[in-house]
Amino acid sequence: MEQQRIERLESSFNLVAPRAQELVDRFYALLFSRYPQVRPLFPDQMGDQKKKLIASLVLVVNNIRTPDKLLDPLTEMGKRHVAYGAIPEHYPLVRDTMLEVLCEIAGDAWYEQLNDDWTAALNLVANVMIEGAKAEAQKA
Numbered sequence: 001m002e003q004q005r006i007e008r009l010e011s012s013f014n015l016v017a018p019r020a021q022e023l024v025d026r027f028y029a030l031l032f033s034r035y036p037q038v039r040p041l042f043p044d045q046m047g048d049q050k051k052k053l054i055a056s057l058v059l060v061v062n063n064i065r066t067p068d069k070l071l072d073p074l075t076e077m078g079k080r081h082v083a084y085g086a087i088p089e090h091y092p093l094v095r096d097t098m099l100e101v102l103c104e105i106a107g108d109a110w111y112e113q114l115n116d117d118w119t120a121a122l123n124l125v126a127n128v129m130i131e132g133a134k135a136e137a138q139k140a
Ligand code: HEM
Pocket: 038, 041, 042, 043, 049, 052, 053, 056, 057, 077, 080, 081, 084, 085, 086, 087, 090, 091, 092, 094, 095, 122, 125, 126, 129
């Protein structure tokens, strides 16, 4: 990934990180209102889930300079998502919801380029997870 893109991802994430709780609250509220079909995949109580999502975003941004380090954890995460009922078609829904919420939380600090940067980062995450999921599905 291009150096300047990495820097924009890091600085925009640092900006929203103090409001991570609000970010994930809003993320799931929007995801479930837009795509009610995915609500039943998740547990009723979302507290733990929200913490884990924040942790996974932190992991991604912290390792974005050395993306090879993300391959194993994201592949394993993708494998686990098969059992959760996630399918490849769900990933763009998650990506677009996350983009919208990042933009909303960043407010005036958001700018057009960040849409491309975050789309690239979230696509990278999704691609690795989906490859992991495929490997898992082939075992069955
Ligand atoms: C950027 C892509 C995604 C990231 C970073 C992400 C992150 C996570 C994390 C960290 C967990 C906690 C459990 C674990 O690590 O295995 C989790 C669980 C879960 N995710 Fe995702 N996820 C992504 C995409 C998706 C998609 C596309 C779906 C499908 C709608 C989905 C549905 C779920 C469900 C249903 C759970 C399990 C809840 C439970 O039963 O406890 N995720 N996700």
